[in-house]
Amino acid sequence: MPTREHLIYNPARECMSRDELRAWQGARLAETVKREYENVPMYRARMDDKGVKPEDIRSVEDLKYLPFMEKTDLRDYYPFDLLASPRSEIVRIHGSSGTTGKPIVSGYTANDVEVWSEMMARTLTAAGCTKEDIVHVSYGLGLFTGGFGAYQGANRIGAMVVPMSSGNTQRQIMMMKDLGSTILCCTPSYATYLGETIREMGLVPGRDLKLKAGCFGAEPWTEEMRLRIEELLGVDACDIYGLTEIAGPGVAFECLEKHGMHINEDHVIAEIINPATGEQLPYGESGELVFTTITKTGMPMMRYRTHDICTLTDEQCACGRTLARMGRITGRTDDMLVIRGVNVFPSQIETVLVSTHGVAPHYMLIVDRVNSSDTLEVQVELTEDMFGDTIGHMEAVRKHITNQIKSVVGIATKVSLVPPKSIPRSEGKAKRVIDKRKL
Amino acid sequence: MFIKQISVFLENKVGVLREVSELLGRANIDMMALAVADTQSFGIVRIIVKDHEIDPALDILRANGYIAKVNNVICAEVQDKPMGLASLLAIIEEAGLSVEYMYSFLRGSTGGRARMILRLSDGQKGLKVFDLHGIRVLEQAEIDAL
Ligand SMILES: [Zn+2]
Numbered sequence: 001m002p003t004r005e006h007l008i009y010n011p012a013r014e015c016m017s018r019d020e021l022r023a024w025q026g027a028r029l030a031e032t033v034k035r036e037y038e039n040v041p042m043y044r045a046r047m048d049d050k051g052v053k054p055e056d057i058r059s060v061e062d063l064k065y066l067p068f069m070e071k072t073d074l075r076d077y078y079p080f081d082l083l084a085s086p087r088s089e090i091v092r093i094h095g096s097s098g099t100t101g102k103p104i105v106s107g108y109t110a111n112d113v114e115v116w117s118e119m120m121a122r123t124l125t126a127a128g129c130t131k132e133d134i135v136h137v138s139y140g141l142g143l144f145t146g147g148f149g150a151y152q153g154a155n156r157i158g159a160m161v162v163p164m165s166s167g168n169t170q171r172q173i174m175m176m177k178d179l180g181s182t183i184l185c186c187t188p189s190y191a192t193y194l195g196e197t198i199r200e201m202g203l204v205p206g207r208d209l210k211l212k213a214g215c216f217g218a219e220p221w222t223e224e225m226r227l228r229i230e231e232l233l234g235v236d237a238c239d240i241y242g243l244t245e246i247a248g249p250g251v252a253f254e255c256l257e258k259h260g261m262h263i264n265e266d267h268v269i270a271e272i273i274n275p276a277t278g279e280q281l282p283y284g285e286s287g288e289l290v291f292t293t294i295t296k297t298g299m300p301m302m303r304y305r306t307h308d309i310c311t312l313t314d315e316q317c318a319c320g321r322t323l324a325r326m327g328r329i330t331g332r333t334d335d336m337l338v339i340r341g342v343n344v345f346p347s348q349i350e351t352v353l354v355s356t357h358g359v360a361p362h363y364m365l366i367v368d369r370v371n372s373s374d375t376l377e378v379q380v381e382l383t384e385d386m387f388g389d390t391i392g393h394m395e396a397v398r399k400h401i402t403n404q405i406k407s408v409v410g411i412a413t414k415v416s417l418v419p420p421k422s423i424p425r426s427e428g429k430a431k432r433v434i435d436k437r438k439l
Numbered sequence: 440m441f442i443k444q445i446s447v448f449l450e451n452k453v454g455v456l457r458e459v460s461e462l463l464g465r466a467n468i469d470m471m472a473l474a475v476a477d478t479q480s481f482g483i484v485r486i487i488v489k490d491h492e493i494d495p496a497l498d499i500l501r502a503n504g505y506i507a508k509v510n511n512v513i514c515a516e517v518q519d520k521p522m523g524l525a526s527l528l529a530i531i532e533e534a535g536l537s538v539e540y541m542y543s544f545l546r547g548s549t550g551g552r553a554r555m556i557l558r559l560s561d562g563q564k565g566l567k568v569f570d571l572h573g574i575r576v577l578e579q580a581e582i583d584a585l
Contacts, residue, residue, distance in 0.1 A: 384506055388508075389483065389510045390558070419504065420505075
């Protein structure tokens, strides 16, 4: 039973049976692979390398025979060498700069812009947006896909768009108040900042503002942040996921059940793989998310590795959609450690420490190889809460953490309790791992 | 009655105990009893100071990055002669209690009596048992006056 009213933009596609969907995906996949093989020298070379011909790909099951794509491929073939349509058919370019070197860009045909707009129309509708709504877009409108995505989706629905782009928070709030915006699209951190500023200005959501829902994405966030945003702004805060390489925001979106993001599976096929071996994993298992586009014509992507870690489920959602859902991103494969053949993520250890002590203590993972066997030491900085007066108490604390890690991660570790501030602090992203095997 | 004790978490490496002693010494805090317990990876040092020196001691230790806590222990007197300690332990054992740790005062014995600091599996019961057997237990005020 649905817990609340759900709006669905395209029920014929979003609610089709899983069998119907698989048949649809198989047919589109075959077409796309043929297009890629015939138009993109890189795809042809990679498939030839693996001894795969387009005729071999007839159903979703055949996906596993195809080669993977990486972000580096977009850099290496920058800007137009991955186009599967004539250059003249490309009507739009989007991209992301990344932190180093050349940007990556993606070329969109008119068809691709339509596909993406459809994805975002579904996304906004799932958050409760209709033709009557006023959509305030605080994502940047530019090369970055966030702003254009939200704009196109709202346009498709026929809602009123306020393309604010980013910056000037006071002005954003004034417009939001004067126009009576009902839907907000921005990053979750900006939503929090907006909410805090609104409160500081003495404005009361519900009285001074008419916001009812928001689609927040482009960066990972947590359930705690969701609660905070919902409280600050008086909205339903829905998570969205997307990446320029695949389309942009709206590749996956949350409905008002807020229980995982529905993937637009009639346009993309999602897989979860073991990042170390590339082997496909069943629904429910945690691994690397991989996308294959099946309706794009400009720059289609074959088994694109996102390096994001999450799980998938195809359990029926209470909203009525049959589209599979992805869970929150729990980490990046770049952080993954393989210890005695088991994939270990620092984020898992962090979760254990938070759940046993309420706060995240500083910790460091030290991986080594002793007598040709991998060892993992977890150094945890002691907090006053954890400290007890007897050796027995301290050993119990240590043992509890060891057991919890064992049950969550599945491997035995050596837990060491170390004094506060003894683990070196780094500016910016904390360094959590020392892998002595590589030294 | 119980008396107060400071416990400090120590890394098991050279020089930490000296540093703790120096930090307290430089602040003129008088350590009246001290004991170290250690395992392969860490240690706990337990210290008795006068009541009014407890907060300054905690401040100094915490300011220097140590984890320190105050807890209750018993300070009991035993006869400073062969079998003096054994008879105290016999009373504890008979009462079904166990000693979690025990150490002696740094100040020498007075009047043929030695002072022991104890943490028992059940401190309240320990106090009653000692009372019953006429074992003298020191109050915090007596420690402060030493
Ligand atoms: Zn749903």
